[in-house]
Amino acid sequence: MAQQLNRAASVSTGHRPVMLDAALDALNVQPEGHYVDATFGRGGHSRALLARLGGEGRLVAFDRDPEAVAAGMQLAAADSRFQMRRGNFADIADELPAASVNGILFDFGVSSPQLDQAERGFSFLRDGPLDMRMDPDGGQSAAEWLAQVSETELADVIYTYGDEKYSRRIARAIVARRSEEPFTRTVELAEFIASVLPRSHDGIHPATRAFQAIRIAINSELQAIERGMDAAHVLLAAQGRLVTISFHSLEDRLVKQFIARHSRAPQGSRRLPPAASAALTLRDLGKQRASDEEVAANPRSRSAVMRVAERLA
Numbered sequence: 001m002a003q004q005l006n007r008a009a010s011v012s013t014g015h016r017p018v019m020l021d022a023a024l025d026a027l028n029v030q031p032e033g034h035y036v037d038a039t040f041g042r043g044g045h046s047r048a049l050l051a052r053l054g055g056e057g058r059l060v061a062f063d064r065d066p067e068a069v070a071a072g073m074q075l076a077a078a079d080s081r082f083q084m085r086r087g088n089f090a091d092i093a094d095e096l097p098a099a100s101v102n103g104i105l106f107d108f109g110v111s112s113p114q115l116d117q118a119e120r121g122f123s124f125l126r127d128g129p130l131d132m133r134m135d136p137d138g139g140q141s142a143a144e145w146l147a148q149v150s151e152t153e154l155a156d157v158i159y160t161y162g163d164e165k166y167s168r169r170i171a172r173a174i175v176a177r178r179s180e181e182p183f184t185r186t187v188e189l190a191e192f193i194a195s196v197l198p199r200s201h202d203g204i205h206p207a208t209r210a211f212q213a214i215r216i217a218i219n220s221e222l223q224a225i226e227r228g229m230d231a232a233h234v235l236l237a238a239q240g241r242l243v244t245i246s247f248h249s250l251e252d253r254l255v256k257q258f259i260a261r262h263s264r265a266p267q268g269s270r271r272l273p274p275a276a277s278a279a280l281t282l283r284d285l286g287k288q289r290a291s292d293e294e295v296a297a298n299p300r301s302r303s304a305v306m307r308v309a310e311r312l313a
């Protein structure tokens with residue numbers, strides 16, 4: 001633990017929370033309520049939520065990143081209403097009693113400290129080991145995954161998770177090159193991808209989409225969101241709020257489909273109100289984007305989409 005705290009203290013970069021006030025308003029924070037922050041990061045949302053809680057209110061936060069957890073442990077030591085737990089939000093239904101929570105926040109994706117620290121291996125601009133794991137103590141690093149993934153799976157991942165039209169070309173080139181020398185460094189991989197692609201004219205680094213895709217794959221990010229939504233469904237008490245902030249369409253689509261599944265009568269059954277409406281367990285409260293002012297001040301908020309739903313009794 002001491003080592004974790006030191007690692008957190010050495011982090012110079014913070015994380016500017018996205019849609020902070022909007023997310024807290026959407027959670028409809030009750031001073032004595034019980035809340036979950038499923039993605040603590042550096043605790044921007046958690047701290048603001050604690051500021052709205054009274055003495056009997058409680059907040060439990062989760063993160064799978066040990067450095068985020070270390071930062072959360074410091075907050076827990078200073079505020080007895082707050083608990084920090086390390087884990088994947090896919091599993092939070094095992095951590096708390098069913099129907100015990102008045103609001104759950106998910107702020108998906110990676111934090112600024114994860115991107116900014118070269119040694120975490122997320123950035124194609126800062127040279128570091130090719131890691132990209134949010135939890136560096138579990139699963140395969142990006143280097144290990146790239147060393148053994150089949151060409152077909154690699155192409156599919158880069159196409160589906162990166163929306164990269166040159167996915168097959170990139171996958172073929174990576175598989176040919178790795179048999180001579182494995183990829184171990186972020187900048188090495190980024191430069192290699194750039195070298196097999198035509199010159200880009202959109203101002204985006206040519207490796208952007210492939211890096212995003214590899215990150216999503218090795219962290220099983222979309223599978224975690226699907227399970228996290230089901231877990232939230234179990235944990236929310238009646239009138240409890242689900243609030244999600246997504247940064248790309250793959251994340252947002254999963255949340256949208258989840259909310260639709262539980263808030264809309266199946267097509268064709270609208271004329272059968274008793275049976276259909278009895279099965280509905282969520283009320284869709286809509287979506288919102290960051291304000292122009294926030295986008296100007298924090299470019300990361302440009303792609304953010306917040307969705308809100310309320311648990312029905």
Ligand SMILES: C[S@@+](CC[C@H](N)C(=O)[O-])C[C@H]1O[C@@H](n2cnc3c(N)ncnc32)[C@H](O)[C@@H]1O
Nearest residue numbers: 017039041042043044045063064065088089224
């Ligand atoms: C965008 S940051 C959250 C920032 C936070 N709201 C703040 O204000 O500091 C996302 C965080 O979620 C964590 N995370 C992503 N997927 C996760 C998962 N499946 N389980 C637990 N934590 C996850 C990441 O490690 C990262 O710290």
